Amino acid sequence: MMRTLYFSATLVFWLAVASFRIVLISFPGAEKTAAIAADKIISPAELARHALPSDCWMAIRGNVYDLTSYLPNHPSPPNIVLPWCGKDATEAYNTKTKGRPHSPYADELLAKYRIGTLGKNVR
Amino acid sequence: MHLLRLLSIPALTAVFVAVPVLWALPEGLTFWRTLAIVLGWGGCGLLLASLLLILRETALAHSLGGLERMYRWHHFVGVGAYLLLLAHPLALAADAWQESPHLAWQLLSPVSQGWPVWLGWISLLFLMSGLAVTFSAKVPYRTWRWLHGVLSIGVLFGMLHLVLLGISEAVIAAVLLAVLLLAWRVIRVDLGTAARPFVVQSVDRIADAVVEIALRPLSAPVASAAGQFVLVAFFDGAAFRGCREYHPFTVSSIQPDGQISIGVKSLGDCTQMIQSVEVGVAARVQGPFGVFLAERPPGPELWVAGGIGITPFIALLRESSPRWPTTLLYLYRRETDAAFLNELRTLAAAAPLLSLKAIATGGDVPDLPSMLPDSTTLAGWHCYLCGPPALITGVRQVLVERGVKTDHIHFERFDFR
Numbered sequence: 001m002m003r004t005l006y007f008s009a010t011l012v013f014w015l016a017v018a019s020f021r022i023v024l025i026s027f028p029g030a031e032k033t034a035a036i037a038a039d040k041i042i043s044p045a046e047l048a049r050h051a052l053p054s055d056c057w058m059a060i061r062g063n064v065y066d067l068t069s070y071l072p073n074h075p076s077p078p079n080i081v082l083p084w085c086g087k088d089a090t091e092a093y094n095t096k097t098k099g100r101p102h103s104p105y106a107d108e109l110l111a112k113y114r115i116g117t118l119g120k121n122v123r
Numbered sequence: 124m125h126l127l128r129l130l131s132i133p134a135l136t137a138v139f140v141a142v143p144v145l146w147a148l149p150e151g152l153t154f155w156r157t158l159a160i161v162l163g164w165g166g167c168g169l170l171l172a173s174l175l176l177i178l179r180e181t182a183l184a185h186s187l188g189g190l191e192r193m194y195r196w197h198h199f200v201g202v203g204a205y206l207l208l209l210a211h212p213l214a215l216a217a218d219a220w221q222e223s224p225h226l227a228w229q230l231l232s233p234v235s236q237g238w239p240v241w242l243g244w245i246s247l248l249f250l251m252s253g254l255a256v257t258f259s260a261k262v263p264y265r266t267w268r269w270l271h272g273v274l275s276i277g278v279l280f281g282m283l284h285l286v287l288l289g290i291s292e293a294v295i296a297a298v299l300l301a302v303l304l305l306a307w308r309v310i311r312v313d314l315g316t317a318a319r320p321f322v323v324q325s326v327d328r329i330a331d332a333v334v335e336i337a338l339r340p341l342s343a344p345v346a347s348a349a350g351q352f353v354l355v356a357f358f359d360g361a362a363f364r365g366c367r368e369y370h371p372f373t374v375s376s377i378q379p380d381g382q383i384s385i386g387v388k389s390l391g392d393c394t395q396m397i398q399s400v401e402v403g404v405a406a407r408v409q410g411p412f413g414v415f416l417a418e419r420p421p422g423p424e425l426w427v428a429g430g431i432g433i434t435p436f437i438a439l440l441r442e443s444s445p446r447w448p449t450t451l452l453y454l455y456r457r458e459t460d461a462a463f464l465n466e467l468r469t470l471a472a473a474a475p476l477l478s479l480k481a482i483a484t485g486g487d488v489p490d491l492p493s494m495l496p497d498s499t500t501l502a503g504w505h506c507y508l509c510g511p512p513a514l515i516t517g518v519r520q521v522l523v524e525r526g527v528k529t530d531h532i533h534f535e536r537f538d539f540r
Binding site for chain 2: 002003005006007009010013016017020021023024027072073075102105108109112
């Protein structure tokens with residue numbers, strides 16, 4: 001019985017993984033749905049006013065993101081992420097896990113929270 | 124079996140799952156992300172529980188209901204962990220699907236990720252291939268044993284996956300526990316430091332392809348009882364080359380000075396080599412293990428032995444005659460195959476409450492319904508079965524049909540794969 005369970009579960013797993021890929025190939029329109037935010041210029045001062053867990057903006061690579069709704073989803077504990085609310089977190093974003101940047105998955109996820117561009121007088 | 128021992132493994136498993144899941148249980152996340160986290164940590168807890176169940180410590184095995192039971196649960200718990208860990212990335216992808224199908228694929232595809240996720244994939248692939256070998260009946264035991272160890276590499280990669288995700292410093296506790304349990308298993312069991320030194324005292328051929336080997340302790344003896352088994356590895360002698368692997372053998376006699384005897388039937392390469400073992404060969408003994416004949420309630424008993432399965436019963440009879448009416452049904456192919464047969468006949472003649480039914484079955488499937496006592500006779504009896512799995516299954520079926528309660532039927536399967 002355990003043998004059957006193992007082989008069935010493994011087969012279902014690979015079918016499920018393949019399904020995610022097949023859907024993406026079959027419906028090219030689904031490939032990129034990231035929201036395109038208005039190109040609003042946000043000053044460092046305005047960024048700094050959103051430094052709370054309940055209202056958390058961060059600047060990463062020149063863009064500003066409202067990450068308030070995403071914070072509970074972040075895998076790291078709050079004390080790792082929350083100190084970057086209201087600040088330019090590019091360095092932290094690029095040096096996660098022994099100096100390695102976040103993954104392309106994270107980049108794409110981040111795009112959904114973009115609310116504007118950071119003013120040039122910062123960094 | 125005592126209720127506490129019966130519940131010990133399920134309770135331990137529940138604790139191993141509940142602690143990490145409750146610690147990591149998030150609030151306010153989507154259904155799929157919450158499920159993914161619960162699956163990941165639940166799988167991690169089950170992996171740790173499965174590692175605890177491969178330790179071969181006499182006291183631990185006794186409190187958990189025997190080594191055979193621990194290994195059976197090790198299989199259930201290990202497969203359970205695999206199922207949860209397979210579902211973990213799928214649930215994460217399902218969560219990302221809410222955002223976009225592209226994001227879901229980005230999350231699943233190893234190509235677009237970094238080391239934390241690559242290690243998760245590597246771990247899963249090691250578990251997948253290790254289990255494929257585990258369920259392969261064709262791989263010889265010696266090869267199988269090594270390939271089964273691949274699963275432990277999968278566990279270590281899974282722990283590294285947790286560390287690199289940077290979830291919390293508390294993750295280190297889970298990693299340390301996994302490393303500790305694996306190291307314990309390797310050092311105490313695989314490297315044999317838990318075993319005690321013995322030397323072969325005598326070797327008697329007691330049937331075709333069966334020898335009885337007496338082992339004298341060179342340090343502290345093992346405190347075994349009738350019905351228990353020990354794991355023994357034989358080393359080299361003057362002309363004998365031992366296979367140095369630990370195999371389970373039931374104890375056939377226990378002397379007051381700590382000397383034990385085991386019955387060894389030629390069933391594979393290693394046990395074939397042991398048939399020619401010499402006096403003076405060094406051996407190492409782990410154990411004792413098993414609760415087959417432990418805590419027997421008073422009352423009449425039926426003992427059913429198939430082939431070398433007679434060994435626990437001869438150990439019991441050598442200690443003392445039965446104090447309750449006892450029927451021993453001993454099945455073997457031919458008289459020349461029947462270990463201990465002459466001694467059993469002598470012991471039965473001197474034991475007024477013992478009825479011995481020794482039957483040569485030839486090459487035929489035994490007609491069990493005609494050999495076993497009827498339902499009236501069996502009422503209230505406890506039945507102890509030891510022999511090949513097919514015989515145990517067949518006897519158990521007839522006994523249940525004749526109204527014997529399942530908790531009155533006792534047996535252990537010596538399948539360590």
